[in-house]
Amino acid sequence: MAKRIEEVRHLGEKKRPVEKEQAVYDRDYSRYAFSYPTDKYKYVLKPGLSREVIEEISAIKGEPTWMRAFRLQAYEIFLKKPMPTWGGDLSAINFDTITYYATPTDKSARSWDDVPEEVKKTFDRLGIPEAERKFLAGVGAQYDSEVLYHSIREDLKKKGVIFLSMDEGLKEYPELVKEYLGTVIPPTDNKFAALNSAVWSGGSFIYVPPGVQVEIPLQAYFRINAPQMGQFERTLIIADEGSRVHYIEGCTAPIYSKESLHAAVVELIAKRGAHLRYTTLQNWSNDVYNLVTKRAVAYEDATVEWVDANIGSRLTMKYPSVYMLGKGARADILSVAFAGRGQHQDTGGKAIHAAPYTTSTIVSKSVSKDGGRATYRGHLVVAKGAHHAKSNVRCDALLLDEYxxxxxxPYIEIDEDQVTIGHEATVGKVGDDQIFYLMSRGLSESEALSMIVLGFMEPFTKTLPMEYAIEFNRLIQLEMEGSVG
Amino acid sequence: MASVLEIKDLHVSVEGKEILKGVTLNVKTGEIHSIMGPNGSGKSTLALALMGHPKYEVTQGEILFKGQNIVELEPNERARLGLFLAFQYPLEIQGVPLGRFLWAAKKALMGQSQADGQPDKKADAKALSEFRKQLQEKMKLLKMDESFAQRYLNVGFSGGEKKRAEIVQMHILKPEIAILDETDSGLDIDSVKIVAEAVNQLRGPDFGALVITHYQRILNFLKPDYVHVMIDGRIVRSGDESLVHELEAKGYDWLIHETKAKAVR
Structure with missing residues (x-):
């Protein structure tokens, strides 16, 4: 018996009265919006994409031949694949005006002192070195195309944990990279995965040996500095049997009012009994197209958790997926999105049950305001033979105004009888009475609205380390300021 | 000097329909006033209009608090002046723990704006620990389990727990004039006593209250200084506590007839 459920709902499509187009870039992000000139960069490739550009990137990196071949083959696939039309509006992306590789230096530093001054200033302003000292087990910091700083705590290094940039990973562990890269997300997967495979640069390479528990998070920070930049980091995380690791990534960019492109590929492999959590706090400026493919495979009794928050970008299309390939594997996908003026957050999750006794939960929470659009796109598959699979999907949307x-x-495909599936969706509006109640206690209207929105996001916030929760709450408050009255 | 809430010839409409038809009343700190009256007489409208609910439109008259006309003020500005409303139907707010909410509210009242209530400064740390202690005490006073501080605001609270939580909030936020809108409705007799005792504890030269109720039982514990009867959007009779007993014995009908008779004349 095959069941297929397609239920599509649209809410709040009332047209907004005439508004200023400029307002798309209105967000005040003085904390993030600064930038530095690129005239001192060691490399800035001319905009546009060709075989030559790809060969040049590969040559700058001094890569093995097989990687060069992998890139060129991916480029052919990229050329053949049409632009996807099923999701957000991609028509403004012009592949000829994007810079595919730029970096101030080709050296990756192990100490902040060795990082170029302006890059260091950037990461200082974003609080990265401080965070590293306080509560991180390791840090990677990518600036445009290259990871310019990374470190890992000595004790973890001694236990065999590898945390490198993807480029260094390729240099130091070519066999591991060759064995796994592109196995979870092949270049043929989609146009932007093909593009990433062709021009990738930076990203993280992590390997956690069997049984090793990395109790505090590893973090990677992604910063776009140059205008009309394309950032194409490639991340591969392998959590070996019985290991545990939590990886957090954050992203910001200054505002140029010209389209930038971020097309990352993230592949996770959780072996038997491993526990892998991947948290994203995406806060790109509102001129970034964020088109990311994220997928994990979970083997027997392994757990993969995607915790994915999207606040920034003009358009995000991202649906973290877990393929449960081993008996008893587990997938938890928590996706939250905030769509403000001029933004479209097209997010969700995919859970593929390909083995018995597998469990998945997908929770999506979105907030739309000032004409913003939040789309939940989910895919739940229970394959034949995945008996006793359990899945629960829940999406809650909060609309802050009628525009x-x-x-x-939510697409659901079930080819197995002995399964337990739950699906629930709610759409809510903030009530005047709730606002009045909070205001009667002394909160301003925007504070009251912030509080309701933050409360709505609480299931996400509570998964974050405290420092990130505070940062996240601050970002939401920034979004909410001036939104009423 | 006592702070005064002066309600002068107040007319209030909801969605174009006039509910309050000229209410005049003064509540000073140091006094407990009670407003009684049948269903639909406008008691809750008065409470919500005093606090500034946007749906309740003042069409005539004024509300002065500490000499300032507050009709145009936002609810939070009224709160900062020292006004408080214990809601008849407290709202549920998902994901916002009661304790965190109250801390944010307290800071907002003190003029520090920070809606998430997360402590992020060292100076806050001391104030926060004092606040936590105070909250614990107040919850004990209202016989609420400590765990309520971590629970989302009113979510899954029983009717009685919601009402008691309102009084906890009142104790923490320390208003000068509090309006209690049917706080006793839906409470069992023990809870009524607990709430009344908590209100009595605040009683003094710096605190006044306007207690809206249907029933005399909370008034038996509160012993109001003044009792008013509201019928059809007007206060038709004022007196002292003995009026409560008169109403208890005679009901509202005689006053309703009297009011109608007056209106005919």
């Missing part, structure tokens, strides 16, 4: 929009596309 904003929420869409839900």
């Amino acid at each position: 904003s929009r929420s869409d839900t596309y």
Whole structure:
């Protein structure tokens, strides 16, 4: 028996009265919006994409031949694949005006002192060195195309934990990279995965040996500095049997009012009994197209958790996936999105049950405001033979005004009888009475609204280390300021 | 000097329909006033209009608090002046723990704006630990389990727990004039006593209250200084505590008839 459920809902499509187009870039992000000139960069490739550009990137990196071949083959695939039209509006992306590789230096430092001054200033302003000292087990910091700083705590290094940039990973552990890269997400997967495979640069390479527990998070920080930049980091995390690791990534960029492109590929492999959590706090400026493919495979009794928050970008299309390939594997996907003026957050999750006794939960929470659009796109598959699979999908949308929009596309395919599936969706509006109640206690209208939105996001916030929770709350408050009255 | 809430010839409409038709009343700190009256007489409208609910439109008259006309003020500005409303139907707010909310509210009242209530400064740390202690005491006073501080605001609280939580909030936020809108409705007799005792504890020269109720039982514990009867959007009779007993014995009908008779004349 095959069951297929497609339920599509659209809410809040009322047209907004005439508004200023400029407002798309209105967010005040003085904390993030600064930038530095690129005239001292060691490399800035001319905009546009060709075989030559790809060969040049590969040559700058001094890569093995097989990687060069991998890139060129991916480029052919990229050329053949049409632009996807099923999701957000990609028509403004012009592949000829994007810079595919730029970096101030080709050296990756192990100490902040060795990082170029302006790069260091950037990461100082973003609080990265401080965070590293206080509560991180390791840090990687990518600036445009290259990871310019990374470190890992000595004790973890001694236990065999590898945390390198992907480029260094390729240099130091070519066999491991060759064995796994592109196995979870092949270049043929989609146009932007092909593009990433062709021009990738930076990203993290992590390997956690069997049984090793990395109790505090590893973090990577991604910064776009140059205008009309394309950032194409490639991340591969292998959690070996019985290991545990939590990886957090954050992303910011200054505002140029010209399209930038971020097309990352993230592949996770959780072996038997491993526990892998991947947290993203995406806060790109509102001129970034964020088109990311994230997928994990989970073997027997392994758990993969995607915790994915999207606040920034003009358009995000991202659906973290877990393929549960081993008996008893588990997937937890928590996706939260905030769509403000001029933004479209097209996010969700995919859970593929390909083995018995597998469990998945997908929770999506979105907030739309000032004409923003939040789309939930989910895909739940229970394959034949994945008996006793359990899945629970829940999406909650909060609309803050009548001009904003929420869409839900939950696709469910079930080819097995002995399964337990739950699916629930709610759309809510903030009530005047709730606002009045909070205001009667002394909060301003925007504080009251912030508080309700933060409360709505609480299931996400509580998964974060405290420092990140505070940062996240601050970002949401920034979004909410001036939103009323 | 006592702070005064002066309600002068107040007319209030909701969605174009006039509910309050000229209410005049003064509540000073140091006094407990009670407003009684049948269903639909406008008691809750008065409470919500005093606090500034946007749906309640003042069409005539004024509300002065500490000499300032507050009709145009936002609810939070009224709160900062020292006004408080214990809601008849407290709202549920998902994901916002009661304790965190109250800390944010307290800071907002003190003029520090920070809606998430997360402590991020060292100076806050001391104030926060004092706040936590105070909150614990107040919850004990209202016989609420400590765990309520971590629970989302009113979410899954029983009717009685919601009402008691309102009084905890009142104790923490320390208003000068509090309006209690049917706080006793839906409470069992023990809870009524607990709430009344908590209100009595605040009683003094710096605190006044306007207690809206249907029933005399909370007034037996509160012993109000003044009792008013509201019928059809007007206060038709004022007196001292003995009026409560008169109403208890005679009901509202005689006053309703009297009011109608007056209106005819």
